[in-house]
Amino acid sequence: MVRRLLASRGAELIAQGRLSGPMPWVIAIMVAMTGIALAGGLALGNAVSAAKAEIEGGITVQILEPRAEVREQEAARAVATITRMRDVAGLRLVPQAELDALIEPWLGTGIAAATGSAIPVPALIDVRLKGPVSPAQLAAIERTLRPAAPSARVDAQSNWLKPVFDAMVSLQVLAIALVALLTLALAAAVLLAVRNALGTNRDTIEIVHLLGGTDRQVARLFQRSIGYDAAGGGAVGLALAMVVILALGRRFAGLGAGLVDSGALVWSDWLLLAMVPVLSTLLAMATARLTVLHALRKML
Known part of the structure; x- marks a missing residue:
């Protein structure tokens, strides 16, 4: 009986609007920034790999x-x-x-x-x-x-570009660190939103427990709600990120520089970018579930 009630009217028992609020937009911003940072890191990695492969066996002879x-x-x-x-x-x-x-x-x-x-x-x-x-x-x-x-002088071409490669690798590490920080920020935002919703719906949750509802059933309600928010926000964030990435790609393509052209994203990079909102949704749902279960164990 309780299981059917939670399945059919769970959104009415717990005020889901309080959990949503600005949450989809926060997730959209996080996903957009993550996508842009990830695209930058992938493009830098492609450029470095292509340039190293091209000049690996190259030398320059100068007649001075x-x-x-x-x-x-x-x-x-x-x-x-x-x-x-x-x-x-x-x-x-x-x-x-x-x-x-x-x-x-x-x-x-x-x-x-x-x-x-x-x-x-x-x-x-x-x-x-x-x-x-x-x-x-x-x-x-x-x-x-x-x-x-x-008067001949022989130099390896890779030696000339080593400082450039080192700088690009440093930027790539920075992009990876930014993606990690944005991931932690997304989890923290979900955690705070869920805790706020738990406090607001404390009395309702206690009634659900008196009716025989379990912690897992309550957690599933919050998990489902945050999943909807994360899916919608992730889709919007991915669209924003694609607009920025494509606009920047056209700008850099106009430079006509070989090192820039070699940093173009390949199909596997686009597939990884498309996975960002999916992974963000899974992370948000897992964070919401664990937060609710942990809070309910301390509440009761």
């Missing part, structure tokens, strides 16, 4: 000779020497016009005339090895190039 004609001769001999090396998968001598275009934003237009003598620009050879670059390989390549190009 200031005299243009000698620099061109050394570059040609360096290309011929590198081509004969066993571990080289490919190479490219960067054209002078491309180098001028790279430094033009810093030195202004008309660089072609200035770089002839006043500002000599090193010749660059982009080399791709068959495997990851090791310090021993760098030293061996530089020794091999020394007779053909005395």
Whole structure:
């Protein structure tokens, strides 16, 4: 009898409106912020992974000779020497016009005339090895190039971007920490709302117990109510997060930067984002149930 009464009129026995109130909107905000932070962390992770995979076997050979004609001769001999090396998968001598275009934003237009003598620009050879670059390989390549190009300097491309990678990993850790904090904040908000509802409905809960109702049946009422709130708020929060993520994605896509483009979200990332409101609903329901059961044990 009591079970049927709670199942059919549980919402009338306990004032569910007091439990709801602003709760769906609080959950919506939490889910939206969690989704945005999670998307940022996933995008950073994708960018770092793609960039590391791309430059893992890359080295750059700089010909630092200031005299243009000698620099061109050394570059040609360096290309011929590198081509004969066993571990080289490919190479490219960067054209002078491309180098001028790279430094033009810093030195202004008309660089072609200035770089002839006043500002000599090193010749660059982009080399791709068959495997990851090791310090021993760098030293061996530089020794091999020394007779053909005395001014050659060999650097691993990964060394140049290591500070950038470290900064991006730090931001990724920050995003993960933010997701964890938002998860704790959501649980805390649900806990406070349930405790407030328990205090408001204390007399009704005691009557339910006198009629034979159990703690689990009462907890199920609060769990179901908070589940509805969390599901509705989570859907709204996910929609808000998608709008922000897509808007930011279009903004960054307009930059045309390779490192930014490699941070695009893949299908598994979108699936994980879609799980945020589902997991938030489950967390809210579990928090509500445990809070009610714990409070009722102390109440009676």
